[in-house]
Amino acid sequence: MRRFLPLLLALVMLTSLAACGAASPASGGSSGSSASSSADPGEPAAPQVEPYTISDPTVKPAGDMVDGVPYTAWDGVVEHLFFHPVIAYPELAFDGDSESDGLDDYMVTVDEYDKILQTVYDKGYVLVDISDVWSETTSADGQPAMVRNTLYLPEGKKPLILSFDDVNYYPYMLDNGFTYKLIVGDDGLIWSEGKDPQGDEVISQDLDAVPILDKFVREHPDFSPFGAKGCLSLTGYCGILGYHTQTDTKSWSAAQETARQKEIEEVKPVIAELKRTGWTFGSHTWGHIRLGTKSMETVQADTKRWFDEVGSLVGPTTVLFYPHGERPDGDDWKKTGPVFKYLQSQGFRIFASVGIESFSYIKKDICAVICDRLHPDGTTLRHSRDRYLQFYDAKDIMDVNIRPQREIDWK
Numbered sequence: 341m342r343r344f345l346p347l348l349l350a351l352v353m354l355t356s357l358a359a360c361g362a363a364s365p366a367s368g369g370s371s372g373s374s375a376s377s378s379a380d381p382g383e384p385a386a387p388q389v390e391p392y393t394i395s396d397p398t399v400k401p402a403g404d405m406v407d408g409v410p411y412t413a414w415d416g417v418v419e420h421l422f423f424h425p426v427i428a429y430p431e432l433a434f435d436g437d438s439e440s441d442g443l444d445d446y447m448v449t450v451d452e453y454d455k456i457l458q459t460v461y462d463k464g465y466v467l468v469d470i471s472d473v474w475s476e477t478t479s480a481d482g483q484p485a486m487v488r489n490t491l492y493l494p495e496g497k498k499p500l501i502l503s504f505d506d507v508n509y510y511p512y513m514l515d516n517g518f519t520y521k522l523i524v525g526d527d528g529l530i531w532s533e534g535k536d537p538q539g540d541e542v543i544s545q546d547l548d549a550v551p552i553l554d555k556f557v558r559e560h561p562d563f564s565p566f567g568a569k570g571c572l573s574l575t576g577y578c579g580i581l582g583y584h585t586q587t588d589t590k591s592w593s594a595a596q597e598t599a600r601q602k603e604i605e606e607v608k609p610v611i612a613e614l615k616r617t618g619w620t621f622g623s624h625t626w627g628h629i630r631l632g633t634k635s636m637e638t639v640q641a642d643t644k645r646w647f648d649e650v651g652s653l654v655g656p657t658t659v660l661f662y663p664h665g666e667r668p669d670g671d672d673w674k675k676t677g678p679v680f681k682y683l684q685s686q687g688f689r690i691f692a693s694v695g696i697e698s699f700s701y702i703k704k705d706i707c708a709v710i711c712d713r714l715h716p717d718g719t720t721l722r723h724s725r726d727r728y729l730q731f732y733d734a735k736d737i738m739d740v741n742i743r744p745q746r747e748i749d750w751k
């Protein structure tokens with residue numbers, strides 16, 4: 341997708357470093373966050389688009405045509421939706437065991453995911469990569485700072501970031517109707533591997549969020565004018581993408597290391613194909629740790645381990661997705677605490693939590709941007725229909741009959 345990057349073009353609000361449609365995230369908390377839609381006092385209400393640069397002179401700037409389609413500057417909110425792995429077999433997920441309600445809260449089914457993609461596409465959203473929304477630059481006083489890029493989009497389209505948390509294929513998921521791993525098929529494309537409720541192996545492109553989106557974009561290429569797909573948020577403690585690439589510090593043998601190296605060799609072509617087709621990667625910490633409460637020593641050891649076991653495979657990233665949505669030091673907005681400073685020193689620039697709107701805020705005292713993501717899942721399908729109407733109507737999406745019989749606000 342990098343070949344299209346100049347279209348997403350930049351810059352630059354050197355003087356304003358504006359809050360981007362800023363609202364204030366409530367401190368802490370994993371889900372509640374943004375409290376209002378008012379701008380941060382003293383900030384310009386909207387970013388000022390100042391001189392931009394065109395790094396590729398063959399790509400036309402705003403107002404011009406690309407392949408017969410006019411492109412125009414977008415200065416509004418860049419919406420951001422995130423998903424967990426999607427449920428391939430609801431009869432296994434919602435079988436009434438102790439995990440059923442949690443899966444109902446945090447996941448969507450394949451059918452729901454299919455409908456959500458179709459609906460956001462129909463409503464004019466187009467995919468952009470999270471790393472293309474902001475850039476690092478040098479501010480007027482010579483300090484490194486993040487700026488919001490000016491996105492140039494096909495006229496009438498709206499930008500949408502997708503991210504996917506915990507694309508690790510944890511053991512509990514394998515028992516509950518999720519796919520087992522991503523693989524590269526004989527055709528060179530990404531497929532999922534798993535088992536159906538009868539225990540038979542299934543290789544498919546219709547049962548997992550990643551190949552489903554790949555297929556959707558192949559069928560609707562204008563959904564991804566720049567080649568972006570989504571950012572995969574990975575932990576490390578159970579390996580990545582369905583491969584056992586993790587170590588265990590309690591006991592580790594040569595045989596275990598040999599097996600691990602084999603898994604590493606197997607996941608490499610999967611990573612390469614994902615990257616080739618517009619997927620990017622971010623950290624979700626190695627151990628899915630709570631950044632608001634863990635000690636600095638724990639955060640440092642965890643971060644090092646993520647780079648050793650995950651970053652070494654997926655490559656550099658500037659994106660950190662907070663586990664549990666928990667903000668470093670308990671608050672990443674009104675203060676910049678020691679944990680936040682440490683994580684930023686390790687190369688992270690985009691810090692993503694979870695909230696009630698696609699809030700984002702460029703910090704002024706450190707080169708970083710914090711942002712919230714909306715979360716299509718059972719909780720918001722049941723209880724936040726209005727908030728998601730700009731994307732879809734929960735009434736049209738939710739598999740009411742297949743999910744547990746729990747409260748729904750709009751029924």
Ligand SMILES: [Zn+2]
Binds near residue numbers: 505506663
């Ligand atoms: Zn997570």
